[in-house]
Amino acid sequence: MGLRFDPVGGGQFKQAVQQIIEAESQPIKTLEAHKTKEQARLKLFQEFKNTFMGLDKAISEVSSFKKFRELVADLGDGGNLMSVTLDKEKAEPGQYTIEIDELAAHTSVITSGFENADDKVLGQGFVTLNLQNGDTSEIYIDDNDSSLRGIASLINQQSNSPVRAAVIRDDSDPDEPWKLLLTGKKDGAINQIDYPEFYFMDGDAELYIDDNTDAKNAIVSIDGFEVELGSNDITDFLPGVNVHLKQARPDQPFTLTIKEDNQKMSGKVKGLVDQVNQVLQFISKQNSVDAHSDTTLTFAGDTSLQTLEYRLRNTIHEGFPVESSDSDPQSVFLSQLGIEFEKNGQLTFKEDKFNKLLDSDFDRIAQTIAGPNGLANRLRSVYTAYYQSGNGILSIKEAGMNSRIRSIDDQIDQKTRYVDRRRQDIVGQFSRLESTLSDMQRQQQYLSASLPGAGGGNPISQLLGGL
Numbered sequence: 001m002g003l004r005f006d007p008v009g010g011g012q013f014k015q016a017v018q019q020i021i022e023a024e025s026q027p028i029k030t031l032e033a034h035k036t037k038e039q040a041r042l043k044l045f046q047e048f049k050n051t052f053m054g055l056d057k058a059i060s061e062v063s064s065f066k067k068f069r070e071l072v073a074d075l076g077d078g079g080n081l082m083s084v085t086l087d088k089e090k091a092e093p094g095q096y097t098i099e100i101d102e103l104a105a106h107t108s109v110i111t112s113g114f115e116n117a118d119d120k121v122l123g124q125g126f127v128t129l130n131l132q133n134g135d136t137s138e139i140y141i142d143d144n145d146s147s148l149r150g151i152a153s154l155i156n157q158q159s160n161s162p163v164r165a166a167v168i169r170d171d172s173d174p175d176e177p178w179k180l181l182l183t184g185k186k187d188g189a190i191n192q193i194d195y196p197e198f199y200f201m202d203g204d205a206e207l208y209i210d211d212n213t214d215a216k217n218a219i220v221s222i223d224g225f226e227v228e229l230g231s232n233d234i235t236d237f238l239p240g241v242n243v244h245l246k247q248a249r250p251d252q253p254f255t256l257t258i259k260e261d262n263q264k265m266s267g268k269v270k271g272l273v274d275q276v277n278q279v280l281q282f283i284s285k286q287n288s289v290d291a292h293s294d295t296t297l298t299f300a301g302d303t304s305l306q307t308l309e310y311r312l313r314n315t316i317h318e319g320f321p322v323e324s325s326d327s328d329p330q331s332v333f334l335s336q337l338g339i340e341f342e343k344n345g346q347l348t349f350k351e352d353k354f355n356k357l358l359d360s361d362f363d364r365i366a367q368t369i370a371g372p373n374g375l376a377n378r379l380r381s382v383y384t385a386y387y388q389s390g391n392g393i394l395s396i397k398e399a400g401m402n403s404r405i406r407s408i409d410d411q412i413d414q415k416t417r418y419v420d421r422r423r424q425d426i427v428g429q430f431s432r433l434e435s436t437l438s439d440m441q442r443q444q445q446y447l448s449a450s451l452p453g454a455g456g457g458n459p460i461s462q463l464l465g466g467l
Helices: 009-061 148-156 262-284 303-317 351-360 361-369 375-386 394-449 459-463
Strands: 071-074 080-085 094-102 106-111 124-130 135-142 162-170 177-189 196-200 211-212 218-222 225-229 232-238 242-244 254-260 321-324 329-333 339-341 347-349
Touching: 009 375, 009 394, 071 080, 080 254, 106 339, 124 148, 135 148, 148 177, 225 339, 232 361, 262 303, 262 347, 262 351, 262 375, 303 339, 303 375, 321 361, 329 361, 351 361, 361 375, 375 394
Parallel strands: none
Antiparallel strands: 071 254, 080 242, 094 218, 094 254, 106 177, 106 211, 124 135, 124 196, 162 177, 218 225, 232 242, 321 329, 339 347
């Protein structure tokens, strides 16, 4: 019987190599499992970090008196006569009686009538526009544009034109109803402009100004005093109060009331309460463990989060000093405002109670929430300690987690290179073994052929153990 062996690349060889490599790769699998858990914890931490960052925005909404306070304008029956926008940084609460006697007007002219707005009957010529800076602009009109619509289009194409052009129909003269209307772009007496001039030759019709109106100021009464306004859109009609006049009604006075917008302010406080609750809920969930919990995937017992929870709860429970003109500083507790903890550890916000207190004692509430020693600024100090770029507690913690993941990656790379080298060494060893066995097989064949009595009694075969 000749020598028998499994050649390199055969089934037994592959199986042997695979078993060796699997044994050598076991530390890599352990590291990869460890990395997967670290990545899961990092992802969970980043979710918390995003939630915590939401607290910053909610704090910013009430971080000062001006940011906390919201105003609303109530026009009563005057909503169809005027609209109002407020700059809450400048506006102040107040009540005013308004009467709109006249609206501001634009300079405008209307031309003679034409039978058809598209008939090219004016010939060639120029339209001269008098600009507000004293210059003039001439628009050349050729035969192709010598209709009312053609002239209107060319005027409107001029970016520096002080007027807008429109073709309108006036059926007071059914034979020639089409007219060109030119209107100044700005209203108010200060924006009065000279009328345009028309020069045409060789046309079949004449274009001239038929009627005109001058620009004028609006006339408005406020608390019984008549004032002129240079436009229908007035910035700082009152400090921080911008108005747009819609209609004139000399016989219809109305009341403009500017007051605190309780709904918006309580909405901001509710948003802050909700963000605090999200942070507390995350920490509470991490610490809710049982016998089946895998604490390697959570932050159970994490001292930094436990300290954060303690500081937040302690801040909510503290009293906040407020001052008044007739008494010494007093402490106000959030529970007095409708903000208090429930049995489940979450904050609740009683909006109705808060709004009533805003109505009765706005300054006291504003100091408690947005004052120098109020809720927002105390929460800001907690937030800053934990979330500060580079050296905040959360930043340091995140950097540490990323560092551990990078370290694991380095170890995996190192061990992977080692396993690759081991694979190469093992394949080399088997290759050399194959070469040795091949030499032995050739020697056996040679001896078997050279010696008499080849077969089962061959002494070489017996020496090799029957291979």
